[in-house]
Amino acid sequence: MNYHWNWAIFWEPSPEGWGTYADMLLSGLFWTLATSLVAWIMALVLGVVVGVMRTMPYRIPAAIGYVYVELFRNIPLLVQMFLWFFVMPELVPAELGRWLKQMPNAPFFNAALSLGFFTSARVAEQVRAGVEALPRGQRMAGTALGLTLAQVYGYVLLPMVFRIILPPLTSEFLNCIKNSSVALTIGLMELTARARSMQEFSFQVFEAFTAATLLYVVLNLVVTFGMRWLEKSVAVPGYIGSSRA
């Protein structure tokens, strides 16, 4: 291979006028983290609400939850980002649309918003699966104690559900981090976009993508180990997953 390797490239100043190529990638990592964290918080809140709605003994909330999940699950994330970024500002009143388009960091807000909705549908499905996996007796016991439906969910079902679905939630969080890279299509300068522009400026393709790859792998390991620790500390005694008997 007559490719000219140059691993020192990271310490050279980037043509953007500030910092080195390494700084450029780190700023990308920052936006990747910021986008996925905001999206994840949004996805957790919405996902729990919708997931609970789908398991409630009433028809209308269940139906709304079903439509919500199917809508956000069956359109590719890239298309959803385009809808929020290009289509939504045209459909709202002109004044608001202009404001949305000129907002500073518009790609960031749009990416976090679409990624949040997209991920929330998946979280909702996991919450629903978690609630359905609980023995029916738990709900009945709660009701028998005279708790309202909200109290049954809040004090009995959801605390159990969160502990059960922690492993799939971890992979969903990792997906959320990875999916934030789709936002490069709407101009968010996250990690993959930064690696791509580093390659365009410096022609050092493999160094740029190797660095991005390593950063993603490290991020992955940190999240995985963190969640495994969390899983251990909230494990329900007596369940197969827990080491305590």
Place this chain on the structure above:
Amino acid sequence: MFANFDFDVIVRSLPYLFLDGMTFTLMLTGLSLVGSLFIGTLIALMQLSSYRALSLLAVGYVNLMRALPLVLIIFWFYFLLPWIGQWVTGASRPIQVGAFTSALVTFIAFEAAYFAEIMRAGIQSIPKGQIAASQALGMTYWQTMVDVVLPQAFRNMIPLILTQTIILFQDTSLVYVLSIPDFLGAASKVAQRDGRLVEMYTFAAVVYFIISFAASTYARRLQMRIAVVR
């Protein structure tokens, strides 16, 4: 809100959208499915192999692929393949492989990691006694796998394979970053040429929704039916 919605631009571009764009999307989905299912099954067998080196290699591959965003892998292969081509053929300069080959190789390599996990679960769902029985009958490893274990593993995993295929179908929209006119790419080209972003992107969303929704509803039914049989 839809007062100046121009349906005409959609109608005018239908042939381009479907004959060029959707054909490309479906072809990429289909070929990637076949390729990645085959390679994914081999990787699953490697993961379960009693040779430690093989299983470590396979586990490492699956974990690496699953740690990286698809967009990054698309870029990786787009720039890497010409160099691999040069290395394999011994040519004097990187071989241009074209966007389609690059996209196809990317999706096969990426989705193989996911199908490997599905097939591994499938293989592990087969009772151990069957392997012992096959060996008692004098079958070799490959006869046991190809004639006894894999057909059942595959059958048990059909709903999951279908679900993963829907994800694959949606993921192919990401070849947009290589400016390939797949369905979304075609819609986007028309949108930018005619200044009709609202119409084209909304239409693209509706089409993706209808196809994925129909397929995922079918996958759910299938899952229930298979669950009853077992």
